[in-house]
Amino acid sequence: MTTAPATALAPPRAARVATWAYFGLNGFAVGMWVVHIPNVERATGISHSTLGLLLLILGGAAFTGMQVAGPLADRLGQRRLVPAAGVLLGLSLFGPGLAGNWWTLGLALAVFGFSNGSIDVAMNTHAVVVERAYPRPIMAAFHAMWSIGGAFAALIGAAALHAGIHTAVSLSVCGVICIVVSLIASRFLVEADQDEPEQSADTEQVAPPARLVWALGGLAFGLMLAEGVANDWAALQFRDILGTSTSTAAYAYGSFAVAMTVGRFATDRVAALIGPAAIVRYGAALAAIGLTTVILVPWVPVGLVGWALFGLGLSGGVPQLFTAAGNLDPRASGALMAKVVGLGYVGLLAGPALIGALTHWMPLNVAFALPVILCVLTVLAAPVLRPIAAQPKEDAG
Known part of the structure; x- marks a missing residue:
């Protein structure tokens, strides 16, 4: 088995912390959107039933993003896809706060849903890679960080609403945070082949049933x-x-x-x-x-x-x-x-x-x-x- 030079590898602990950051960031972004839904509904002048239909668009776009991101993670590598999805998530947060009617909100939610689905699959795939470098399971703690991010969003979002900060400002600031953190954390991510033993040429790979x-x-x-x-x-x-x-x-x-x-x-x-x-x-x-x-x-x-x-x-x-x-x-x-x-x-x-x-x-x-x-x-x-x-x-x- 060949091993890459030590300088080429991000320490497993650094990769673990970076993955925590992405999970927490994703939970924070979703939470900030959720707490601002009533304001967005009023700003766009849509009914509850219309909002329900638009949320279906968000869900469908998220599922599509998952199916696109999975093969891309295998082709491009998690180290490229995770930060790209994080940046896209940050950019997508600008849309709902700036939407002025049902169709602009629908478009914004489609982009937000797609980016959320993409980072969901990408960061979970990277989490599996990081976990392989550890002698014990660590996956559940990543999901706990998603919950922590959502809890922070509830607190910060409630404070922003109480202070009368415009929804567009709150979501845009959250989007900027997502972009900055995604770019900073990206340097600590790892690729799957860095942490796994090479397969010998005569080893037959069998696809799972x-x-x-x-x-x-x-x-x-x-x-x-x-x-x-x-x-x-x-x-x-x-x-x-x-x-x-x-x-x-x-x-x-x-x-x-x-x-x-x-x-x-x-x-x-x-x-x-x-x-x-x-x-x-x-x-x-x-x-x-x-x-x-x-x-x-x-x-x-x-x-x-x-x-x-x-x-x-x-x-x-x-x-x-x-x-x-x-x-x-x-x-x-x-x-x-x-x-x-x-x-x-x-x-x-x-x-x-x-x-x-x-x-x-x-x-x-x-x-x-x-x-x-x-x-x-x-x-x-x-x-x-x-x-x-x-x-x-x-x-x-």
């Missing part, structure tokens, strides 16, 4: 659908089913979000001890128990515990699935990641809509049986991760 890719994507779909349900319906469940005030209802999502963030910071060390399959299996089981508690017990303190257990259970599963997808075939890591991340993203978008549709025929808490069933199915399907987890160690030998 399509059913395995679809299995990972299906698990990502189910877990992210459950996450989407919590994002959009946790507070409403407290208000409409338990009859709490709006302020109290906010604690339902808060307990979920805090537990998920804490769980992601803790997941990596637990995964190093028990393995990714166990993380997915027992995490999904805990999530099912938590949401079942929410469904069955009409008491606010117990409900808060239930949402916290739901967030804690879901916190570690998706990072394990993304790592597994990136390690199926290092030659096509980006393309495989795009498929699994894309299916997960579809679940994230579909979850709230499916629950909304079910509420036409049943109470909201009964509709929550759907994510519970998906969590149970994940428990049963989690062993699919075992041979994937073992593969990198066998290759390294």
Whole structure:
């Protein structure tokens, strides 16, 4: 095996910090857009229904960006694609704040969605490369940084709104921050071939079975659908089913979000001890128990515990699935990641809509049986991760 000169390699720790920066930056950018949605809606004079349609454009553009970025990451390398996607994300933030009507906002959201999907796949693919240089899992902490970035956006965005700062100014400043940080962090990124042993010429490379890719994507779909349900319906469940005030209802999502963030910071060390399959299996089981508690017990303190257990259970599963997808075939890591991340993203978008549709025929808490069933199915399907987890160690030998 040949090794590149030490001076040509970014230290793994520096690459890890740089990847943290991109995840945090992405969460911050998305969060800043979310907190400014009401202002953008008023500035463009559109209705709620029109906004809903434009958000579908954003989601479709994000999915397209994921499918484009995956093969590009394999062809151009993550070290080029990640900062390029970060700069594009920063530039795209200027659009929503400057939009003056429905069609300019639709165009701005299409660009924003495409850039967000692109950096999502690119940074996750790079995170897998960085993780290979470490003796233990580190992927979940990257996803925790995304949550931290979103939390900062909520605080800073709320302060900007309270101070009366124009939406165009807030989003533009956020865009400039994205561009500057992306360019600075880019010098610490690494390429896949820098951290992996070379394959001998007579080693036959076998493409992963399509059913395995679809299995990972299906698990990502189910877990992210459950996450989407919590994002959009946790507070409403407290208000409409338990009859709490709006302020109290906010604690339902808060307990979920805090537990998920804490769980992601803790997941990596637990995964190093028990393995990714166990993380997915027992995490999904805990999530099912938590949401079942929410469904069955009409008491606010117990409900808060239930949402916290739901967030804690879901916190570690998706990072394990993304790592597994990136390690199926290092030659096509980006393309495989795009498929699994894309299916997960579809679940994230579909979850709230499916629950909304079910509420036409049943109470909201009964509709929550759907994510519970998906969590149970994940428990049963989690062993699919075992041979994937073992593969990198066998290759390294």
